[in-house]
Amino acid sequence: MNLKKRAIFDYGNNFYGPVVLSPTTLANIAVSGKIWQELLAFHSLLASDEYVEYLDAYYRECLQRFGQQWHYMDITNVLYAASKTLQPYNYLEIGVRRGRSVCTVVRGCPSVNIVAFDMWIPNYAGMENPGPEFVQSEIIKHGHSGAITFINGDSHETVPEYLSKNPDILFDLITVDGDHSKEGALEDLFNVIPRLSMGGVLVFDDISHPDLPHLIEVWHEALYEFRYLSGYEYTEMGYGIAFAIRRY
Ligand SMILES: C[S@@+](CC[C@H](N)C(=O)[O-])C[C@H]1O[C@@H](n2cnc3c(N)ncnc32)[C@H](O)[C@@H]1O
Incomplete structure (x- = not known):
């Protein structure tokens, strides 16, 4: 079912x-047992690094301990739920x-057309950042059948x-x-928000990262400026995630 039908x-x-x-x-869909079951079936196949390995173990341990609760x-889980629910025609990502994240979107909607922006900063967060050829081969592994533009x-x-x-x-x-950065994240948000379709979903990462306390303010500023966005924040655990749906 396409975006028009679902949202x-x-x-x-x-x-x-x-x-x-x-x-x-959307949050309820993202935390559902069904989403976790499907996500964990491919999560360990995502290009791994120390952080992704940690997350894989974290998800499995928490699910085992707390189950459906x-x-x-x-x-x-937010991107996978959004992609499955919306079946997006076009996906834009800044920071690949x-x-x-892009492979997770592909898993939810293999036919999605992707525009992917990155400057491939070497050794980003202390881990390898190999570039577009690597990501291209990854999305193919995850079954991508749409177009991708880097x-x-x-x-x-x-x-x-x-x-x-x-x-x-x-x-x-x-x-x-x-x-x-505060100015950089705000500028990215302000540049792309006007291109979010009606019923479309905007995802903004790391809003409660201890080293990035300004990102929550940036998010609030974007929601204040673009009143047609209806926002959601999760800051309880991890590094936090925000998303919003364009209402009109
Ligand atoms: C946090 S990582 C993205 C992680 C990815 N979304 C994921 O979930 O696996 C941030 C990426 O943004 C890129 N980046 C940072 N500043 C940028 C800028 N000004 N323009 C383009 N890319 C940038 C870095 O090269 C890095 O690859």
Whole structure:
């Protein structure tokens, strides 16, 4: 079922507006046993590094201990739930690294068309950051059948340039997980939010990372500026995750 069918309810006089997918609904899907079962079936096949290995063990241990009562969110279950639910036509990602997030989106919707922005900072967070050829081979391993365009370079230049060359393109799903500085993250969000389609989902990572206390303020500023976004935050555990749905 496509985005129009899943997120939008077109009933003539739409008193509440056309979008019926709420952030809490998406959160409930993301934490469901079904999503974890499906996610864990491929999680260990994602390009691994020390952090992904840790997460794999963390997820499995928490599920074993707490079963259906486990309530936890990060970029992986949120993106997988969003991708499965929306079946996005176009996905934009700023901050790709080794393809963990983009492959998760592909697992949820193999036909998705991807525009991927990264400047491939060497040794990012102390781990290898091999570049587009590596990510290309990863998404194929995960069954991608849509198109992918890599835009290499600083997102503060490449994103505005790409969007001005593609004035009509909209994205059903967007992840902002590149520059984590206050000004940089805000600029990335402000650049891409106007291109989120109605009923589309915007994902913003690391809002409670102990080294990045400014990111939660950045997120709030974006929600304040773009009133058509309905936001959700998870900060209880891990590094936190925020997402929002465009309501109108
Ligand atoms: C946190 S990692 C992305 C992780 C990925 N989303 C995942 O879940 O596996 C951040 C990435 O953003 C890239 N990056 C940082 N600043 C950037 C900028 N100004 N423009 C483009 N890419 C940037 C880095 O090279 C790195 O690969």
